[in-house]
Amino acid sequence: MRAVIQESFGGPEVLKVVEVAKPELLSGEVLVRVRASAVNPVDVAVRSGAFPLLGQPPFGVGWDISGVVEAAGPGARYEVGDEVYGMPFFPRAATGYAEYVATPSRQVARKPKSLSHVEAAALPLAALTAWQGLVDRAGVKAGDRVLIHRAAGGVGHLAVQIAKAHGAYVIALASAEKHEYVTGLGADEVIDYRTTDFTEAVHDVDVVFDSVADGARSLTVLKPGGVLVSILEHPNAELAETVKAAGRRFAGVSVEPDYAALEAIAELVDAGKLRPTIAETLPLAEVGKAHEIVAEARTVGKIVLTVD
Template sequence: MRAVSQSTVGAPSVLHTVDLPRPVPLPSEVLVRVHAAAVNPVDAMVRSGAFPLLGEPPFVLGWDVSGVVEEVVPGVTRFAVGDEVYGMPFFPRPGNGYAEYVAVPSRQLARKPANLDHVRAAALPLAGLTAWQALVDTAQVGPGQRVLVHAAGGGVGHLAVQIAKARGAYVVATASGGKAEFVRGLGADEVVDHRSTDFTEVLSDLDVVLDGVGGPVGPRSIGVLRPGGLLVTLVARTDTALRDATTAAGRRFAGVTVEPDRVGLEALTALVEDGLLRPHVEHALPLEEAAKAHELIERGDTRGKIVLTL
């Protein structure tokens, strides 16, 4: 099968197309013929060596996949050959998504939303589950709450805005001016251009802040929360100084790491099929252009997601 691998860490140019043996599914797994695989910022961090999640190369990147079940191991009852499925296999262990076939535990997959093609379905699992697990499982966002989503035009952010709106929240978003109209179109009630406006000067009394940016954004977000409000960070999970500063200010702190979760995937599917959630794909490139996809994602100005097609 075709796959994209790397023999060393480094720039996007280390990614190259190779021929690898087709994986053989183990008990509880299905073999999926991949039609599309999304590219996420974590992929670029692993590829470069900045985040050595997978150890030493060679390895195949990619966790977001959408495709068709090719083979079912006897004993698996959730799917049949020919079913269209999507998911985020094995994260944070190797998911091997940049390949024509992946072997996946059946309970890490869900049926693909009927109203999404494979390209848009592949854009949903990692970013969508991150937003869902942060806003719903952790923050329990509900009607009338005031929620701030930082970096609302990006992969996680653009889905988080829609999920929070679907939960009945009043959504405030930070984004660059070029993404402001895009974010408003997702349903944000207010958009703050972080390049021209200091969000700490115009926002206050928020129930939840979702920070996927890191750096000074987390500490600066503490003051815009109401007493008892919740700061959810996706990037500073182990930052004890940030945790202590948040709790000392009378606010709550939570760090979220995304996990494979078919229940969460099925909840996302329901939102998509009800017309309340739609992943945006800015770039769809063939698998062989994975290096270009990594160059694009490292620029940091993509609206929504980047997806590889097979």
């Protein structure tokens, strides 16, 4: 099968499409014929060596997949022909940019019926990050005031929709040119973080969803008992203690595979309450270009590789 492998750290040029052996199944696993795989900022950081999550190369990056079950091991939850999506193995290697991925069947879920494989592949890592932070850790509920950093980003645009689906009042931070887009996602207020200091414009927030490592300032807008959800500063023990001492709660999130959350996310999608934005679709052979686009951090929505 074809898979993207890198032999060294470096720029996008280290990513090579090569022929490797098809994975062998173990009990409880399924072999997924991948139709699409999304590219996330963490993929870029791991590839470059800035975030040496997988140790030393060689390895294959990529986690988000959507495809069709081609084979099922004993005890697996799915059957041949089932359409599934997920984020297998994270934070260990999944080699998601490939024609086939073998994964524990409880690390994937049935693909949302209303989405294509390209759209479904854009969801798992980003949507799970938002879900595990807002729903599992913060317990967001109707009437909560929720502040979301980088609301037009890959995680942020899904966080806005998930918070709204749970009845929250959403205050979004985004650059001016993205205000119309974020409002269209359901945000109740949108603030241009480039021209306005959010710590002066926002007060008495129940939940802050911080995806920019601005926890210290975000703490100042939380009401007593409020929750600071951080997806970048989750190992920051000093920040956690500061938040606790201020009478607020710290919820550091390191995303993990979760089929139950993926099923709940699929329900929101098929109910018309959640939709990923696709910025661009590229073939597997153009994986280097995909990484270049993601590294620029200027697009609205996700970059997805098609695997034909």
